[in-house]
Amino acid sequence: MFRYVLARAVQMLPLLAVISFLSFVLIHLVPGDPAVIMAGMQAPDSVIEQVRQEMGLDRPFHTQVLDWYQALVIRGDLGRSYFFHAPVTQALAERLPFTLTLAALSMLVATIVGVTLGSIAASAAGTFLDRAILVMSLVGIAMPGFWVGLVMMFYFAVDLGWFPTGGYTPPIEGVVPWLRSLALPVFSLALLESALITRMTRASLLDVLGEDYIRTAHAKGVGHRRVLTRHGLRNSLIPIITIVGTSFGNMIGGAVIIEMVFSLPGIGRLVTMAILSRDYPLIQGTMLVIGIIYVVVNLIVDVLYVAVDPRISYA
Amino acid sequence: MAKLQRSGKQKVYLLLAIAAALGTAFSTAQSVGGNVRIAVNQRPPSLDWQFTTLESVRRVAIHVYENLLTVDEEGQVIPQLAEDFSVSDDGLTYTFTLRQGVPFHDGSVMTAEDVKSSLDRWLELGARRAELAVVEEVVVVDDHTVQLRLSAALPALPNVLAYPMAPPAIMPAAVAEGAAGGEVEVVGTGPYSLDSWVPDEYVRLVRFADYAADERFDGPTGFGGKRTAYFEVVELALVEEPGARVAGLRTGELDGAIAISPPNGRALANEASLRMVERPQAGKAWTMFNHAKWPSNDVRFRQAVLAALDLQRVMAIAGDGSFSTDSGLMFAGNAYFSTVGEDVYNQPDPERARELLAEMGYAGEEIVYVVPSDSAPSVKAGIEVEQQLEAVGINVRLDQYDFGTALGVRGDEDAWNLFQSSLVVEPTADPLPYASFFDSTRRWGFYGDEQMDVYARSLNMQATFEERFAALESMQRYMWETVAFLPLGNYGEYIGYQASIQSDLDLGFAIPRMWNTWRD
Secondary structure (H helix, E strand, C coil): CHHHHHHHHHHHHHHHHHHHHHHHHHHHHCCCCHHHHHHCCCCCHHHHHHHHHHCCCCCCHHHHHHHHHHHHHHHCCCCECCCCCCEHHHHHHHHHHHHHHHHHHHHHHHHHHHHHHHHHHHHCCCCHHHHHHHHHHHHHHHCCHHHHHHHHHHHHHHHCCCCCCCCCCCHHHCHHHHHHHHHHHHHHHHHHHHHHHHHHHHHHHHHHHCCHHHHHHHHCCCCHHHHHHHHHHHHCHHHHHHHHHHHHHHHHHHHHHHHHHCCCCCHHHHHHHHHHCCCHHHHHHHHHHHHHHHHHHHHHHHHHHHHHCCCCCCC | CHHHHHHHHHHHHHHHHHHHHHHHHHHCCCCCCCEEEEEECCCCCCCCCCCCCCHHHHHHHHHHCCCCEEECCCCCEEECCEEEEEECCCCCEEEEEECCCCECCCCCECCHHHHHHHHHHHHHHCCCHHHHCCEEEEEEEECCEEEEEECCCCCCHHHHHHCCCCCCCCCCHHHHCCCCCCCCCCCCCCCEEEEEEECCCEEEEEECCCCCCCCCCCCEECCEECCCCCCCEEEEEECCCHHHHHHHHHHCCCCEEEEECHHHHHHHCCCCCEEEEEEEEEEEEEEEECCCCCCCCCHHHHHHHHHHCCHHHHHHHHCCCCEECCCCCCCCCCCCCCCCCCCCCCCCCHHHHHHHHHHHCCCCCEEEEEEECCCHHHHHHHHHHHHHHHHCCCEEEEEEECHHHHHHHHCCCCCCCEEEEEECCCCCCCCHHHHHHHCCCCCHHHCCCHHHHHHHHHHCCCCCHHHHHHHHHHHHHHHHHHCCEEEEEEEEEEEEEECCEEECCCCCCCCCCCCCEEEC
């Protein structure tokens, strides 16, 4: 297993090199100039040209690419953000824990809600309850994240006053204020994924519940709940884990919207600002980190397959 | 016209003097303390006021920095850190005497050396340095006197120094010397000092206890006068999502919020706990023509565009019902406001538009119209303009991009014909930026016209209000005659505050000013 993980980690490197190169090329292909954004559109061309030189943007493209890789490989340096006036690694280090926390909590909520509702729907297949859960999950999939966030904000924060409308309270200032500041973003983000997990759990569980060994378990007199949890759910975990892993990646994407709506200090908002202001070093750094998160989550999913299904082995 | 404006201005001065006196009388009852949190919609890319022209920077800088000269409530030049100034008979030497005992936030006291270093830095890398290209050197005469020596007379030099966009803000010499553009340590003499700045979250300012208020004035005016900081902490919080700004105002988590859309502003105006201030002239919707590309480089095409448009309708849509239409380059109410050009402005005549297009040989070639998608008034104006142009037979392709991309496209002279923008010229300010925009060296929209150069350059060669007003009117008249640019009209927005926020100043002002402001 260890060798497998190590091999996968090594395989990550060319993948990440491709990701960072493509993001470098793509963002430079899009028209836009960080110098104009820094100096303002009312600044004359001579000023903008000077800013461009100070940012090193007057160098040939290939020089910029090579310098970036050289700094990364030799010094582990992702460069300096034009607009944060700080090293990219620092900007990322300050915001990554928040986004990972947001995504993990959302994932936890989505998994608990999704697996529970999916199991209920599967065990009550064909009934009104099953159809009601299916419709709910369809609605959940159809609603855009930013709209859900705003509706939740207006109802739970403005009308009911239960939660703040935005901003983040670190846990050091109290667990309850911390959870209150995270509640609406977490539920907004969890909604879509919980709907997907509900549907996947239901489908997977229905497949398994039709297997012979389930009938055997029932024939042996095992209770319905025990059959569902010990035999059914456990054997339908592979597709569920797959969708949970994919969902974690989606969460990072969803965080881009939710962090903007709730004014939260995460890498989703960071990368949005970086792209809108053409902060090339920051875009590069953030894309690399998001790429690493995707790859690592995929690796964890693969390792979890072994844990839940003894038939799978990477040895 | 100029005479009328003057008499109106004098009345405003009188009212301001009374208001300032009353404000001072009331404000003596105010005590120092408390925090205020204002939501803003744009992130400053830097806090270097000398270096960037953006309003997002100005919102912070007006609290932190001061200048030799600044502008009062009506946009007239007043001294700030300068005690006084004089100009030599040949117009080539400006001598500024400085106020004494003015401390910087770092504890040092302002001297002529600091002023020289600040001016030298601005002349080297300030965003508007080209406007003072005639300055040959800045000379320290003594500890409290500096001179600007010019190679040619520039009667509008005081206006250039006072204009509150990327001005030569005064900072300690130790800070100014060697500081790269956009990277300067934020130290000024203003009533608030910088406490902390997290670019994607907030700028936090704290009251500067040793602030040297300008006792020559009875109260605050414009960006200067006698300013008093009451709030201990001023936080400008970045809340990009318009709905979140509205929600924050309603729950009281925000004490104020800018850039509230007119529909939201009108809805919130019914809430007793809030004070919603409509700003019907928040900005000018502004269509630029590409003067380097056919057919937008042909005056007949530009005239056809103007004749095709019902600007009343365009602006009603762009401003969501909060709008006004006039031919002025400056906003109505500004001393420099003029209606020159009203004979051609908003005179929709589709038949005439079709005639002009036929006369120039336009045969339905594609016109690329670039609209930045981040600005709601620009998008709404753009869609309506596109429809009205299509109605007279202009084949428009509307391309929406985020602002950064749109600016990138605008830099390519082959890539576009029309560009939708919005222009925010401070309501207190001077027509100075237009002299720069319209100058052929600027190549704004690849524009260049010798006759306009004469008008634009004459603006800065005039010292008196009447002469400068006449120069502006010449520019404005010529712009409409040639439809060099097309200001569509003014769109509105709201600023919201909790009703408990009180101020000696106009809370509906373009930029939230948190000095002389307190919580009731």
